Amino acid sequence: MISSVTFAKTTYNSLPYRFEAGTPNIAGGIGLGAAFEYLDRIGLEAGAAHEQELLAYATGKVGGIPGLRIIGTARDKASILSFILEGVHAHDIGTILDSEGIAVRTGHHCTQPVMERFGIPATARASFAFYNTREEVDALVRGIEKVREVFG
Amino acid sequence: MMTDLQELYQEVILDHNKRPRNFGPLEGATHRAEGFNPLCGDRITVFLDIEAGKVKEVYFQGNGCAISTASASVMTEMVKGRTLEETRALFDKFHNLVTREDGETDDLGKLVVFAGVRAFPIRVKCATLAWHTLQAALKGDQTSVTTE
Numbered sequence: 001m002i003s004s005v006t007f008a009k010t011t012y013n014s015l016p017y018r019f020e021a022g023t024p025n026i027a028g029g030i031g032l033g034a035a036f037e038y039l040d041r042i043g044l045e046a047g048a049a050h051e052q053e054l055l056a057y058a059t060g061k062v063g064g065i066p067g068l069r070i071i072g073t074a075r076d077k078a079s080i081l082s083f084i085l086e087g088v089h090a091h092d093i094g095t096i097l098d099s100e101g102i103a104v105r106t107g108h109h110c111t112q113p114v115m116e117r118f119g120i121p122a123t124a125r126a127s128f129a130f131y132n133t134r135e136e137v138d139a140l141v142r143g144i145e146k147v148r149e150v151f152g
Numbered sequence: 153m154m155t156d157l158q159e160l161y162q163e164v165i166l167d168h169n170k171r172p173r174n175f176g177p178l179e180g181a182t183h184r185a186e187g188f189n190p191l192c193g194d195r196i197t198v199f200l201d202i203e204a205g206k207v208k209e210v211y212f213q214g215n216g217c218a219i220s221t222a223s224a225s226v227m228t229e230m231v232k233g234r235t236l237e238e239t240r241a242l243f244d245k246f247h248n249l250v251t252r253e254d255g256e257t258d259d260l261g262k263l264v265v266f267a268g269v270r271a272f273p274i275r276v277k278c279a280t281l282a283w284h285t286l287q288a289a290l291k292g293d294q295t296s297v298t299t300e
Binding site for chain 2: 088089090091092095096099106107108115121122150151152
């Protein structure tokens with residue numbers, strides 16, 4: 001960051017070093033490199049294909065649950081599945097799924113205007129990455145059934 | 153021995169969520185306040201009719217999760233007819249109940265069903281939203297209450 005500092009005056013280093021303080025995040029940089037190498041080995045296209053396949057599988061299974069509505073049904077989507085369940089607030093869905101070992105996000109997802117557009121307060125949102133499996137989707141479905149059971 | 157989840161979503165709470173008591177607007181309310189949890193979208197308005205230092209009537213409206221709705225519903229049953237002092241004391245006890253392992257349960261009546269919230273820290277704000285809103289209404293605060 002600095003070239004020299006005295007009580008009287010500070011001179012800064014040249015670009016880009018003047019914007020980098022002290023010791024850089026060396027471990028972080030190396031870690032990021034390792035992450036890229038890992039993704040490279042899997043293959044970005046293979047990973048994306050797996051995610052899309054899971055999304056299609058999950059959309060079919062979750063979409064078939066009575067009283068459940070999927071929010072966000074564009075043809076081309078990232079591998080996320082937002083949904084609402086009749087008579088059950090997203091927060092309650094999240095707590096029960098959590099007790100079944102399934103992590104989803106709940107709330108307005110920093111998209112209050114979208115929530116308003118759909119006329120809903122919140123959704124529960126499952127997301128699928130290349131390390132998720134069909135079995136986990138099945139577990140999600142069983143978890144949602146449990147939610148319906150609790151709320152009768 | 154109930155599991156944590158069973159304790160959280162027990163009969164009384166599910167019932168009060170499905171059929172909230174004292175739900176609706178109150179014509180001629182002497183006090184009212186709005187409460188909001190921006191993290192999840194729970195919204196509530198509490199209406200009060202205070203007469204001679206006592207809560208003559210209390211109603212609530214809004215929408216939110218099962219915990220916040222049930223909490224508001226049971227709250228209205230518990231504070232109706234009480235003095236303002238008693239109501240404040242009840243709030244402190246309730247807050248204790250849902251946040252502390254050793255929260256005492258005397259004089260809480262039906263409110264003890266919310267003890268299960270302790271095991272789910274993220275839901276504490278759901279349980280206390282109605283009470284915070286009630287406090288704001290009693291104080292005559294014009295601004296709405298938010299959990300954040």
